[in-house]
Amino acid sequence: MQLRTELRDDVTIIALEGSLDSRTAPQVQQEIEALFPDHGLVLLDLSGTSYMSSAGLRVLLLVYRRAQAGTARLALTGVPDEVREIMAATGFLDFFTVAGSVEDGVKALTV
Amino acid sequence: MTAHQAIERIDAYPTRRIAGFPVRAGRPLPFGATPVPGGVNFSVYSNNATGMTLVLYRAGEPEPMAELPFPDSFVIGGVYAMTVYDLDAEGIEYGYRAEGPFDPERGHRFDPTVVVADPYARLMSDARTGPRRSRVALDDFDWEDDRPLRLPHEDLVVYELHARGFTRDPSSGVTAPGTYAGLVEKIPYLRELGVNCVELLPVFEFDENDNPRAHPVTGEPLANYWGYNTVGYFAPKASYASTGRFGMQADEFKNLVKQLHRAGIEVILDVVFNHTAEGNEYGPTISFKGLDNATYYMLTPDGHYYNFSGTGNTLNCNNPVVRGFVLDCLRYWASEFHIDGFRFDLAAILGRGPDGALLANPPLLETLAYDPVLRDCKLIAEAWDAAGLYQVGSFPNYCRWSEWNGRYRDTVRRFVKGDTGVTGDLATRMVGSPDMYAQRGTSATVNFVLCHDGFTLNDLVSYNGKHNEANGEDNRDGDNNNQSWNCGVEGPTDDPEILALRARQMRNVFMILLASQGVPMILAGDEVGRTQQGNNNAYCHDSSLTWFDWSLVERNADLLRFVRRAIAFRQAHPVLRRGPASEVSWHGVRAWTADWSEHCRLIAGMFGTGAGDSVYVAANAHWEGHLLELPEPPQGTAWHLFADTAAPPPFDAHEPGAEPVLPDQTHVEVGPRAVVVLVAHSQADQRDNGKEE
Numbered sequence: 001m002q003l004r005t006e007l008r009d010d011v012t013i014i015a016l017e018g019s020l021d022s023r024t025a026p027q028v029q030q031e032i033e034a035l036f037p038d039h040g041l042v043l044l045d046l047s048g049t050s051y052m053s054s055a056g057l058r059v060l061l062l063v064y065r066r067a068q069a070g071t072a073r074l075a076l077t078g079v080p081d082e083v084r085e086i087m088a089a090t091g092f093l094d095f096f097t098v099a100g101s102v103e104d105g106v107k108a109l110t111v
Numbered sequence: 112m113t114a115h116q117a118i119e120r121i122d123a124y125p126t127r128r129i130a131g132f133p134v135r136a137g138r139p140l141p142f143g144a145t146p147v148p149g150g151v152n153f154s155v156y157s158n159n160a161t162g163m164t165l166v167l168y169r170a171g172e173p174e175p176m177a178e179l180p181f182p183d184s185f186v187i188g189g190v191y192a193m194t195v196y197d198l199d200a201e202g203i204e205y206g207y208r209a210e211g212p213f214d215p216e217r218g219h220r221f222d223p224t225v226v227v228a229d230p231y232a233r234l235m236s237d238a239r240t241g242p243r244r245s246r247v248a249l250d251d252f253d254w255e256d257d258r259p260l261r262l263p264h265e266d267l268v269v270y271e272l273h274a275r276g277f278t279r280d281p282s283s284g285v286t287a288p289g290t291y292a293g294l295v296e297k298i299p300y301l302r303e304l305g306v307n308c309v310e311l312l313p314v315f316e317f318d319e320n321d322n323p324r325a326h327p328v329t330g331e332p333l334a335n336y337w338g339y340n341t342v343g344y345f346a347p348k349a350s351y352a353s354t355g356r357f358g359m360q361a362d363e364f365k366n367l368v369k370q371l372h373r374a375g376i377e378v379i380l381d382v383v384f385n386h387t388a389e390g391n392e393y394g395p396t397i398s399f400k401g402l403d404n405a406t407y408y409m410l411t412p413d414g415h416y417y418n419f420s421g422t423g424n425t426l427n428c429n430n431p432v433v434r435g436f437v438l439d440c441l442r443y444w445a446s447e448f449h450i451d452g453f454r455f456d457l458a459a460i461l462g463r464g465p466d467g468a469l470l471a472n473p474p475l476l477e478t479l480a481y482d483p484v485l486r487d488c489k490l491i492a493e494a495w496d497a498a499g500l501y502q503v504g505s506f507p508n509y510c511r512w513s514e515w516n517g518r519y520r521d522t523v524r525r526f527v528k529g530d531t532g533v534t535g536d537l538a539t540r541m542v543g544s545p546d547m548y549a550q551r552g553t554s555a556t557v558n559f560v561l562c563h564d565g566f567t568l569n570d571l572v573s574y575n576g577k578h579n580e581a582n583g584e585d586n587r588d589g590d591n592n593n594q595s596w597n598c599g600v601e602g603p604t605d606d607p608e609i610l611a612l613r614a615r616q617m618r619n620v621f622m623i624l625l626a627s628q629g630v631p632m633i634l635a636g637d638e639v640g641r642t643q644q645g646n647n648n649a650y651c652h653d654s655s656l657t658w659f660d661w662s663l664v665e666r667n668a669d670l671l672r673f674v675r676r677a678i679a680f681r682q683a684h685p686v687l688r689r690g691p692a693s694e695v696s697w698h699g700v701r702a703w704t705a706d707w708s709e710h711c712r713l714i715a716g717m718f719g720t721g722a723g724d725s726v727y728v729a730a731n732a733h734w735e736g737h738l739l740e741l742p743e744p745p746q747g748t749a750w751h752l753f754a755d756t757a758a759p760p761p762f763d764a765h766e767p768g769a770e771p772v773l774p775d776q777t778h779v780e781v782g783p784r785a786v787v788v789l790v791a792h793s794q795a796d797q798r799d800n801g802k803e804e
Contacts, residue, residue: 022199054357055201058251065253089292089353091366092253 003031011041011106017048020056029059036063038070041109045102047078057086064095073097077105123148125196130177132167136185137192142439143231143345144205144247150196151247155207155229156189157403158432159219162210163191166226168244170204170236170358175226178208201358204236204244205229209402215392216414218405227401228343230436234358235316235342237349243318243342243397246358250447252365259451260377261487262307264513264554265630265688267377268678270306271562272635273337273657274314274351282661287353291360291367298374300664304638304671305678308377310454312563314351314364315380316343318388322651324583333583333651337563339456340388340422342397344440347448361448368449377451379489380444384437385460385496390423391416406432409465417467419460421497428461434475442484452489454515459496462507469500473507480509491515491557504547508555516544516556516629523560524571524594526712527619529732529784534714535707537730541716542692543628553690556629560620561637566647568637571595572616573602578645581652589648602645615784618673618756618763619730622786625677626687626718626728628695638674639663669760676764680753683767684726684790686719694719698729702742713781717742725791726753731781739779744791750776753790757782 001018014035020028036042044063049056060076067074075097079087087093099105125133137152145152153165163186165179181191206228211221228235232245278297279289285296301309317338324333338348352360368378387407389400392415399407409417409425416424427433444450455461462473479485494506494514503517519540526537539546543553561568566577575597579589598612617640624631635641636659643649649657664671681687686694697705698715705714715729725745731737736757744750751770756763765771772794773779781787 022202053201054354054359055199057357057359058249061251061253085286086354086357086359089287089290089366090252090359090362091369095253 001028003028003035005035008102008106009110011043011109012037013043013045013102013106015045015048019051020049020059021051021053022055025053025055025059029062032059032063033066036066037072040072042067042072042074043099043102043105043109044074044076045078045105046076046080046083049078049080049083052080052083057083057090060087060096061092064092073109075099075105075109077102125150125194129179129182129193132177132179132198133196134179135194137194139187139190139192141231142190143229143233144245146200146247146249147194150194151198151200152192152194153205154190154192155231155402156191156432157209157211158189158406159403160189160191160209160211160221164208164210164223165193165195166206166208167195167198168204168206170202170246173242200247200249204246206245207402218408218410218414220396220400220404222396222401225396225401227396228398230343230398230402231345231439232343233345234361235346235349236358237355245343248361252362254365254369254449257369257372257449259445259449259487260372260375261451262377264489265552265628266682267308267489267630268306268625268681269308269310269379269557269630269632270301270304270635271310271312271632272659273312273563274348275653276336276658277635278659279653280655280658280660283659284661290351290353291363292353295367295370298370298376301376302374304675305682306633307375308379308451309371310379310381310632312381313338313341313383314348315341315382316346316348317341319350319653321388324651326581327583328581334653335651336653336657337650339383339650340386341383342388344436345443365448372449377489378449379452379454379491380450381454381456382441383456384426384428385457386420386422386424386426391418394423403432406430409463409467419463419467419496419498419500420457425460425463425467427465428475429464429470429473431474434478437475438478438482441479441488442482445485445488450488452491454491454493456493457496458492458506459494459500459502461492462502463500467498476507476512477509480511489513504544508551510551513551513555513557513630515562515632516540516547516558518547519544519556519558519627519629520560521594523620523623526730526732527616527623528594528596529712529734530594531712532709534705534711537623538697538705538714538716541623541627541728542695543690545690545692549692553628553688554630557632558624558627558629559632559634560624561634562632563634564648564650565590566593566595566645567634567641567643568617568620569613569640569642570645570647571620572613573597573642574645575601576645577647578602579648581646581656582648583651589646593647612784614670615756617670618754619784619786621674621677622728622754622756622788623730625681626726626788628687628690628692628718631681633674635659636663639667639671669763672761673754673764676766677754680764680767680788680790684718684724686724686726696742698727698739698742700737700739702740713737715739727789727791729779729781729787731783731785734783736780736782736785739781741777741779741789744776748791748793749773750779750789750791752779752787754788755782755785756787757785
């Protein structure tokens, strides 16, 4: 699992690439924590995520709580259909702003 | 991720290695597998085992990845506890091998060749995808501000439904049919109907394939669809979750509860503590039997299984250890899942001692009644068992337990089909059965006419006899005493007169139920005339026979509208929900003169005598109509017509608050086999309410 980060119009974009499962989740969680700003806007790009287990879903939940604890605003983009279904069924899709593309996400966060 | 890190705990370090895993002596409580800093704490008890081994699997794999025997120093009393480090809590499954005597005559059935499931397993793997294994749950669901609703018990309108069957049919149109998530999508329907409580048929992990029979025509294996054969008491059923394949069934079920609560709807679980899925000596060893058979089950002096449940075994509920198990389980569901109440299957068994004898002051029932965690939970007993013990009206209640009122069901059925000699009994049932529950008030009686076990309402008015051939038992199973009447033709018919009569009879049942004091319970689908084609024991069918057919919502829209209005009417009139019974007066063809004689099929009650809120209910089971003299409504008010089941839809019931005034204030016509409901309010009130509609 690789994390890439870039800054676009004040939005920190964190892209996750590879498989997010119980093996990779602890490391990803630590790295996101390091990259996550206390304030400002964050877009989590999941379009490169090939697989996500329940451990991965819990990483998303932790990211959400991280955003809640500070003053950062968070949006998701590139959410694979299956992940979206699971997030909807367990009720935490509602916590997130979900955008269709990185551009839409940046727009949603900067409006 | 927090700004300041907690000081690392000293118990986060192992003390030794077993089977390659770093471990330390665990904590005996809580039982089950609990994530702790750095590892997972496993705790299991057995009073009669001589040794125990924890068996670990990688999820989904057939062979164990490790077997960890508990050293003697990890045993306190009868409890085996070990913390295992370096485990991926989400990626493992586990079970136990319990060593001990195989000595059935003394009650012991230990068999270390079997890996048994943890009775306290918070998650269980889906049996459709592999062997039954225990899994570790993470309790990090975000409830936000949710908590149990604590609606007054007597204000509930309970809707009994099957969590899978409610949306499994393709006609449901939901994203994930047959799941908790699918049910969430139908919450707007429940809201519109007006019910404020759902009672879910069993959702604890069970084996839906546990049925040796096959369909006599198609040869397909029959199911155990209802689920009264629990395998895991702490585990929400995985196959009812669209996310079950990810092991997220607990989260999905919690979201269902959270969303129902947001809609103002309570959640009651139907729980089965009278027996387990392990059957008798010929049944499978799943958990209890292999861990501590002599503790968990009621056994005869020579080690055979007592069978008060009709299913092979009976849980030894008043053994102190098993009492603790039941209490732990209910506390877990109340606190971790925000459950609002429980309905106990064959609850009379919970009052039996280890030898089966009835206890005067059953400690389990008393414990549940006074438990602080369960204080606000509704406790509802099915107050009978399969060995003939019938405690409706006499169930040990501690002013806390309520009961499924089987006498209410039988009396309403007999009255509506036209039996004589039941008007007096009907009157008693309609005011909360004070002959049985005077001291406990109207929350003590759960009134129902139909439930999952028996005919649907449509079938109650369409069949004289049961038609259970598809169950593969030559129609010998199921109740013969249905108190049903087919209105002239057995089963489906095109005869418009018979169809009209059946439609009216269904409205009569609903109207009597919703105008009775006590807690009404509706069987899901009855509000749209669901049929099971005369099958009154459909426990074994997971098919369109038992699933909610959503096309009926359109086809029987008239009936559905009637039921919605009747529920809304009940909610608008507290006199229908609360006593005292003394504020109800009885009438007949003449006002203030009820006819209690044997041949009479007519009864009228006026609920509420004081200031304004008065409701008059006339139920006529006679095949001729009658002109009834009316009591005067309270001063300053006039009688308005809410419902007349003999009138064609949509005039069979009006919007509550917008009822038309009755032209003749001294008399009302009640049609043949019909129910009329009047409400007293001033005509000005009526106009005001009308504007709000």
